[in-house]
Amino acid sequence: MILFLCVLAKASFAAGFTLHQLADGIYATERTEPAGLMFDANNVFIINEADVIVVDSNISPDSSKEVLAALRKLTNKPVRYVINTHWHEDHILGNSVWRDAYPGVEFIGHVQTHDDLTTTGASNRKSLLESGADGVASLREAIRSKVGLAGTPLTEEERISHESDIFLVERYLKEAGALPIIEPDIALDSELVLQRGQRRIDIRFLGAAHTRSDLVVWLPNEKILIAGDLLVWPIPLVGSTSYPAAYAETLKKLSALPATSIVPGHGPVFHDDHYLRQMIVLLDGLTAQVKAAKARGETLEQAAKSVDLSALRQPFVGDSILLKIIFNMYVKSSGIAAAYQEAAAPVK
Numbered sequence: 001m002i003l004f005l006c007v008l009a010k011a012s013f014a015a016g017f018t019l020h021q022l023a024d025g026i027y028a029t030e031r032t033e034p035a036g037l038m039f040d041a042n043n044v045f046i047i048n049e050a051d052v053i054v055v056d057s058n059i060s061p062d063s064s065k066e067v068l069a070a071l072r073k074l075t076n077k078p079v080r081y082v083i084n085t086h087w088h089e090d091h092i093l094g095n096s097v098w099r100d101a102y103p104g105v106e107f108i109g110h111v112q113t114h115d116d117l118t119t120t121g122a123s124n125r126k127s128l129l130e131s132g133a134d135g136v137a138s139l140r141e142a143i144r145s146k147v148g149l150a151g152t153p154l155t156e157e158e159r160i161s162h163e164s165d166i167f168l169v170e171r172y173l174k175e176a177g178a179l180p181i182i183e184p185d186i187a188l189d190s191e192l193v194l195q196r197g198q199r200r201i202d203i204r205f206l207g208a209a210h211t212r213s214d215l216v217v218w219l220p221n222e223k224i225l226i227a228g229d230l231l232v233w234p235i236p237l238v239g240s241t242s243y244p245a246a247y248a249e250t251l252k253k254l255s256a257l258p259a260t261s262i263v264p265g266h267g268p269v270f271h272d273d274h275y276l277r278q279m280i281v282l283l284d285g286l287t288a289q290v291k292a293a294k295a296r297g298e299t300l301e302q303a304a305k306s307v308d309l310s311a312l313r314q315p316f317v318g319d320s321i322l323l324k325i326i327f328n329m330y331v332k333s334s335g336i337a338a339a340y341q342e343a344a345a346p347v348k
């Protein structure tokens, strides 16, 4: 029988995580920050007979130190591997915490990670470090003036989200500039299987999606799927480094796995594939419209105006101004551009 154990780990304006036991020895940290423009990642602990495997680190060393403290309350076994599902800052920046705590730890990632970390990843870090203070200032101004980013009266949902974003960005800015980039010690391009006693841990690359190198972790005996940012709730992250057409196909492969628990990169643990299918509908719809626009000879600027995602957006945002802002930023503007680019040069 699976016990779902939920423990509140930290409660200041809901920053932190709750710890959920998904199976014997397997725990997910589920972030409690509200939806926002800045993110911290869920983690998973896979506690084996003699060692521990951790999936993903966090947006800041401080955050990973809290996750490490939670693990140490569960076990004194050493962490042998940290699997980074992809190279985005919120999944890797706490890596040094795990290395400092467990000198024997090795990092597992996709073979593309080296290239991505040292090119796009490095420039993303630079621009976030340069623009972070201005971003915080504009969120503070929205709170002070009570006028939201969309120019409408600030809702309570927006205010709470902005407070959380300010906290996460300031935590990030405090240390990110001085942190080394930790690359994978072990890299895979399709599949790596770890066997720990009776436990089998499949690390797989199923195709380009949220990035060109997202890994998922599949525990076939426990039927637990750790999806990284292939699955992000409440608003998917279809950013500039995504491939929306391939993304939909990769999610279809994910939905074929008989998972009973699915841990997203951000959001609550799911126990069915309803949300995953909602994402497929969105990505298929986005891709079809952008392809049609391109076939009509439209430029990206023209496509950005002609593509209408309002019906596809509705199941994700409802009547929330905040979620609409997040959707427009992380699906509409960046997703249309990514799909347009992909239509011109499909990912191999």
Ligand SMILES: [Zn+2]
Residues within 6 Å of the ligand: 086, 088, 210, 229, 237
């Ligand atoms: Zn990501």
